[in-house]
Amino acid sequence: MAYSQAIRTGESGYTTISEFGRSLEPPEPRSEIGYPLALTLAIGIVSMVSLPALGTQLPFEWLDGLAPFDVPVVVVSILLGLVAGVWSAAAAMAYNMTTHSDEMDDWGRGVVCRRCGERFVN
Numbered sequence: 001m002a003y004s005q006a007i008r009t010g011e012s013g014y015t016t017i018s019e020f021g022r023s024l025e026p027p028e029p030r031s032e033i034g035y036p037l038a039l040t041l042a043i044g045i046v047s048m049v050s051l052p053a054l055g056t057q058l059p060f061e062w063l064d065g066l067a068p069f070d071v072p073v074v075v076v077s078i079l080l081g082l083v084a085g086v087w088s089a090a091a092a093m094a095y096n097m098t099t100h101s102d103e104m105d106d107w108g109r110g111v112v113c114r115r116c117g118e119r120f121v122n
Contacts, residue, residue, distance in 0.1 A: 020117060027103040029096045036088035044081030048073060 109122045 023117065024112060024119070026107050027100060029100045030092040032089055032092045032096065036085045036092065039088045040081040040085030042081075043084040044077045047080045048077040 106121050111120045111122060112118070113120070
């Protein structure tokens with residue numbers, strides 16, 4: 001209730017929140033799309049740049065003449081990026097279902113002293 005009272009919406013539809021309200025905001029869940037997607041792209045690009053010697057060690061000779069770029073390195077980079085992205089998304093989902101759920105329960109049961117601003121959990 002204290003958090004909802006700290007949020008004000010003006011006639012223009014613009015929403016403001018006081019500093020006291022900012023300290024009472026609910027815990028944020030981890031991103032299940034943004035961070036895993038960024039990690040997928042980052043690992044894919046870094047591995048594509050740093051693994052060109054890997055192409056000679058993999059059994060992809062039959063792909064050599066099909067593309068103007070080094071196909072084995074691209075395939076390995078895509079696979080590494082996808083594995084990292086899926087792992088990151090699964091970790092975020094697990095966090096949101098367990099830890100974040102518990103944090104939201106504690107946040108919902110919390111009581112705030114209107115005088116000192118300290119938060120207590122029942």
